[in-house]
Amino acid sequence: PDTVLIGLHGFCGASIDYENLATHLIKTQPRTAVYAYEVRGQGKDPLKERRGDIDDPENWSTDLLAFTKLVREENPGATVVWFGESMGSLILSQTYRDLVAKGETPPCDALGLTSPVVKIRDDFPTWKKELVRGLSKVAPGARVSLEALSGGEPVPMTEDTVHSEQSETNSWHIDKHTLRLLVALGDMIEEMPACAATYQVPTIVLHGGNDFFTSPDDVKSFTGEIRDQSMLTRCFYPEGHHLLMYDSVRDEVIGDIANWLDELRDER
Numbered sequence: 001p002d003t004v005l006i007g008l009h010g011f012c013g014a015s016i017d018y019e020n021l022a023t024h025l026i027k028t029q030p031r032t033a034v035y036a037y038e039v040r041g042q043g044k045d046p047l048k049e050r051r052g053d054i055d056d057p058e059n060w061s062t063d064l065l066a067f068t069k070l071v072r073e074e075n076p077g078a079t080v081v082w083f084g085e086s087m088g089s090l091i092l093s094q095t096y097r098d099l100v101a102k103g104e105t106p107p108c109d110a111l112g113l114t115s116p117v118v119k120i121r122d123d124f125p126t127w128k129k130e131l132v133r134g135l136s137k138v139a140p141g142a143r144v145s146l147e148a149l150s151g152g153e154p155v156p157m158t159e160d161t162v163h164s165e166q167s168e169t170n171s172w173h174i175d176k177h178t179l180r181l182l183v184a185l186g187d188m189i190e191e192m193p194a195c196a197a198t199y200q201v202p203t204i205v206l207h208g209g210n211d212f213f214t215s216p217d218d219v220k221s222f223t224g225e226i227r228d229q230s231m232l233t234r235c236f237y238p239e240g241h242h243l244l245m246y247d248s249v250r251d252e253v254i255g256d257i258a259n260w261l262d263e264l265r266d267e268r
Helices: 015-028 058-074 087-101 126-138 163-169 179-190 192-196 216-223 250-267
Strands: 003-008 032-037 079-085 110-114 156-158 203-208 232-237
Touching (some): 003 250, 015 032, 015 250, 232 250
Parallel strands (some): 003 032, 110 203, 203 232
């Protein structure tokens, strides 16, 4: 491979979420490799007692850096792309920002973000955020479901699926996560604009008009923080939902990712 994509799946996801993209790239770009691992604290974490929890969010960055080191050793000289979906985009962004803050060069040559959650929704009550944060200090291991946080409102993930239905189809779905994990994600979301300001490599951001978690205007504002706009490719799908690579627009999404990877190859 001359190009390697390291995929980080999202909240309640698994590495298999990159199957559609990988299958397409095998057929169209045989020199592009896709690696994806099970994110710590999610439903296929090999340590079952960690599922739905995170002891220290810095471990997410430690895992990404360790995995990247292994992949680079297997593929010397290849272009390495950090590619994150939803929660995965939070992890790679935070890792990238922290390394830049330390004066270090992040070990990736490009960034990809699919459905990044870049702001907590305006209609999410402040009192609820503060309640979760306060309770996490008293009982960090207490668990709550996404549906409970949304007040019972259905959380659409694709055109024809909602979050609560994933437990019926995905063996790795987790019904409830700990308060400390949810607080960690909330903190990372609020830091996303500051993360964008540190991006210094070619970056693609893909998002949908029907994303439950983030509005198109919020994503546009987020990408505006990238200092060198010539590095940015933004792809917007008006009919798209949160899980773009499994949504009704997936063929267009995967095609746009493949074209961007080809452009990266041409620029080498």
